[in-house]
Amino acid sequence: MNESRLLARKVAARIVFYALVSVLSMFFALPMLWLLTAPFDSSPTYAVSVPSWTLDNFAEIGRNPYAVSSLVASVVLAVATMLIVVAGAALSSYALSRVRIPGRDALLYVLLLLSSVVTGTAAMVPIFLLVTQLGQVDERVGIDSWAAVVLVMSGGLLPAAIFMLKDFVDSIPRSYEESARVFGASPLRTLKDIVAPLISPGLATIAVWTIVNVWGNFLVPFILLRDPEKQPAAVLVRTLYTEGGQPNLALLSTFSLLYSVPVVLMYLYVSRRYGFRFHGGIKS
């Protein structure tokens, strides 16, 4: 008697648990479903429905003069920032991990704290003024240049990247480097041959994280780039409205889908190649 009651209670608990999980996953799955169906619908609404299949939306996006160039701009900005952040973080986290400077940890924390300010809203006016003035010295790093966006984004992301990567470098036994040093390797050579391969999961993590950050950042390119031909996809989305000022759901969803595909592909590739690990740790 008692046993069957226990069993009933167990089953009921399971049912409630699964129901809850289903509702939760529906909540997250609906927008994804919308993103997958709306672009193929001739007249999408906010609701998720079986689309009346068409590829017209894609054709129309293709006719938008800035759609393709904005995706190219996004790729250029993301990749350039990624290269700077990965190279800079590898060099500086190696140095910070191995060289004893007084106040090193405090420096790292302060940098980390301030970095969120650089790409944040609060610093936008000073950054805009700084870039404007830089542009008067050399217009290649002024307003309307990709270089300016890349530099600002790198500056904002580097501290956190250094912070993350330092953990990976810290986990490499010092004897590896000392061994290389006794054989005559320079510090740069050691970084290239020994340290970088051992922290490659960390480098991959930072590369992906940087690309995703730049890819999704609206504010910095919006403020620093005026020329619509140079604006990345995140900024272009803002222009996909009808003449009446209503969001053009067909174009928005289509462009959003195109906008997400590269990031998803990159995730799949990197996760397959390196595997994501957020903690270093080398078993020798």
Added chain:
Amino acid sequence: MAGIALQALTKVFPGGVRAVDRLDLEIADGEFFALLGPSGCGKTTLLRTIAGLEEPTSGEVTIGERRVTRMPPGKRDVAMVFQDYALFPHMNVVDNIAYPLRIKGMSRSDRERRADDVGDHLGLEGLMERRPAALSGGQQQRVALARAVACRPQVFLFDEPLSNLDARLRLEARTFLKRLQRELGVTTVFVTHDQSEALALADRIAVMEAGRIRQLGTPREVFGRPANTFVANFIGSTPMNLLPATVRDGRVEVAGQRVAAPADALARLADGDEVVYGVRPEYMSLTRSAVDGALSGTVSIVENLGSSALVSVECNGHIVGATVPEGSEPDPGTTVWLAATDGRVLLYHANGELA
């Protein structure tokens, strides 16, 4: 090939720890030299200073004819094997062995050929494509040795090369290491805290304590005539008997008995001097009948050492150890007599130095 000379070498770490203290040492060309001491005695720091991984606070390091004190490690023409072997986990055995040659700019085919030669010589055939993680401890150790051998340095520096191996493998690796060093004839300095390893391998041993050398000599000298009670305590697989004694009429009084002592040492001592009477358990003979001039006492503990046993005898409040061959162990509680072998008794001043 080259010898090593250290002059007044001192290393003080930030914080004031004096790891190496005004140390002078000459290591001959081709010598197998051991730095032996308890942990924290400065032996590893000394080795790292020779390698160039630590910069001395003062003093000079000379390798061969070259003063290398301010030279970076890579220019000193030394090869080091680390305690954890420091094999690069992302490279296979060939690349690990060939890495020093790659830094020197040797072409891929040349360095792989040399790595293969050295690997074959050290019994690594068939393992050359493996990563270090797929090797046993003994194999990893041989890869680390091969990497050192492949760069054909003037000096080998080994930092506790055998301490990560299990006891059985350690004996094999020890023999292997000694044969390799004999074959190559390269000056070798190795650090160990294991006295039996140092005795077995080295041509000469420096016993260190607190950054200074307490005794420098061949294994036979260091084992047979420890220069002070520190070395006497440290060397030997069974602890040396060190008993307080007093000089009386050309003999010494130990644990209430007057026993014989070496005449040359007594000549340097005065009647009534407080001394330490030292003799190894191996040189104590144990008898069940009274012997003149022997210590008598009752057996308290018998420890089996395999082919022999260590018998602890309580003599007048002091514990004296003696080894006996297997099969002739006395029962605890029996009264026995202990006589030291002639010429094996050492007398130390009260300050610990050999009389």
